Amino acid sequence: MKSVKMKGKNVDEAVDSALKVLGLTTEQVDVKVINEGKSGMLGMFGGEEAEVEVMEKLSREDLVKTFLADILDKMGYVAMVKVLGNEGDRILLEVKGEDIARIIGKDGATLDALQTLVGTMASRTVKERVRVSIDAEGYRQRRKSAIERLAQETINDVERLGIEKMLPPMSPADRRTVHMLLQNHPKLGSFSVGERANRRVVITLAEKVPKDAKKK
């Protein structure tokens, strides 16, 4: 990140000369005023120069990458973070390294926590919602396939026996995978019951899905 400290007659002039040095425009930087400066008598005596620090704004991609890499480093893990690109308004990050199993955690719990924190830290920093999706060694895709297989077995049971079946408690992302799978099913539907860590998906006949049921 490029940054420079600069003095000037007043804050505006100090910022202007800093921008010239950095070769950036006002929109591309954050300004921190170190000293507002004072104009002296007749603008000549006893005045104090203004001082500012002008820093280049990080792109959102670089910001979330830095947050994640720093957290993993401070956790004592040897890992590399790569920005894979964007999917809608989500920034996709991928972690590679030695401690992948621990970074993923049980049922992806650590990965989910990292995602929550990095997303929130970035949102608070830029004062706008930033969404991130963090994967490690293709875990998210593998998890999605595993959940789809489990859901498919349950769908088969529900179709064959005509009874309602409940899946084990799952994270919001896993529940979304199940709901998506059932979205276009001709006869069956799904909805969620329970709170927080105990929230689980029910698969049943489409007409038995409560009208006011929330999918999430």
Added chain:
Amino acid sequence: MKELVEYIVKALVDTPDEVNVAQTEGESVTILEIRVAQDDIGKVIGREGRIANAIRTITKAAAAKNKRRVTVEILTQGEEARKPKTEGG
């Protein structure tokens, strides 16, 4: 551990200068006391404790590397940590 928590919490609050993390080492447990400005406490806890839980999960994962357990308390500046109840106290 303290550095990890400080780094995360400072990026979450409005007043990073008032973030204070104290780390106490027990035999097998590490206790982390996070203190933030009154107005920032909700930002560290999050809706339904979502952020506090994420911080706990991360510290747990970091501590597990050294086979240690960890507890995290989030308090405001000047607030005393909850003491275990003592008889006749």
